[in-house]
Amino acid sequence: MLSIEHFYWLMALFLLYAGWRNLRDRRFAHAAFWGLLAALFAAGKPILDASKAGHALPSQLAGVAVIALALLATRMRREHIDEAPEAQRLASAQRLGHRLFWPALLIPLVTVAIVLFGPKLAIGGAPVFGEGSITLIGLALACVLATFAAVLVTRERPVVALGEGRRLLDTMGWAALLPLVLATLGGVFAASGVGEAVASLVSAVIPADNRLACVLAYGLGMVVFTMIMGNAFAAFPVMTAGIGLPLLIQQHGAAPAILGSLGMLTGYCGTLMTPMAANFNLVPAALLELDDPNAVIRAQLPTAIPLLLVNLVLMYWLAFR
Known part of the structure; x- marks a missing residue:
């Protein structure tokens, strides 16, 4: 076995x-x-x-x-x-x-x-x-x-x-350990109640009964948290526990599989734009001996931003069908 x-x-x-x-x-x-x-x-x-x-x-x-x-x-x-x-x-x-x-x-x-x-x-x-x-x-x-x-x-x-x-x-x-460590960090954040704190903060800032506002908060939140922590695996449990599950799935009836998959893909747009994802963005620049350490990020921006917009549209269109 x-x-x-x-x-x-x-x-x-x-x-x-x-x-x-x-x-x-x-x-x-x-x-x-x-x-x-x-x-x-x-x-x-x-x-x-x-x-x-x-x-x-x-x-x-x-x-x-x-x-x-x-x-x-x-x-x-x-x-x-x-x-x-x-x-x-x-x-x-x-x-x-x-x-x-x-x-x-x-x-x-x-x-x-x-x-x-x-x-x-x-x-x-x-x-x-x-x-x-x-x-x-x-x-x-x-x-x-x-x-x-x-x-x-x-x-x-x-x-x-x-x-x-x-x-x-x-x-x-x-840097080879970053995906493993950051994914663990996301689990620690979720277990320590960060997701509930995010839900309370989002509910106070945006109209929780507005489906579009919740989708934007979830998608953009995934991008921002990913850019801060360097990995979508770390952001996913926090944002899903704070916004995805209570607001989009339970309150608005979003399909969990579609929301989760598009949410992760949206988070990866943040990975393309952050130096915190050192193993993705800084290490390749060092391996290629580039003069600009952020050259990889600059090259990825024209892909990351349109992909983010497409993901938000798909999330709003497909998750509630």
Whole structure:
């Protein structure tokens, strides 16, 4: 039975490899950062089980580890990591052509296939996929299969995939954790009652009985919160708990699936416009060695603003049909 835990352990092994490579290169802050993160991935379920059983120490240790990661992040510096010569990379790209995209296209295709058909698969009466979100399991399995596909397409040794993965991870540095951390931040905000506070504030400012005003408050709120927190995953639980659920779904009868999907997509418009989304907007500028650190954001603005307007129109038109 395949569960999400198996992929957490696989991720822990890869992070350990990245830590070991950095240790060999005497990049001690990077080595400690990835090694500590590997320990958290590997020990996630034992920590959760111990916390449920009433043992507070494991969860406290996890909290100390998170604080240590934040301190180590201040010591991590982006440095050039050796890669294949440019002429060799260019020759490989010309030889492979569009076949380079095949492994990447496998990821969404396999993920969707597992989400649709995975729950029905069984061997000897036992389900193939076990505990955990079927979407996350499908995405993780798709990434593993895409890695093998990339090795077959490029005819490189598997160790090259590990080396290039480690190089990309170190190039991004601590910013690679931003989606995970910001999504967790959104959950913390929702659990601490920020959503209810937002609902009270919005109700006092806008006419709650006006459907259009609520749609604008929800959509624009998703954009603003995303720009502040850097990720739509962090904004979504707050804005949905504060405006989407009580005002649009319960009071005005909006379809939850349509509202939620368009709400997330609207939030991503904010991701395109904020430097807080460092892994999306600042890291690519650094990787491309652009003179303007905000060049990626400037290039995305002509897409983000019209897409925001289209999303608001679609939300008002489709969510209440």
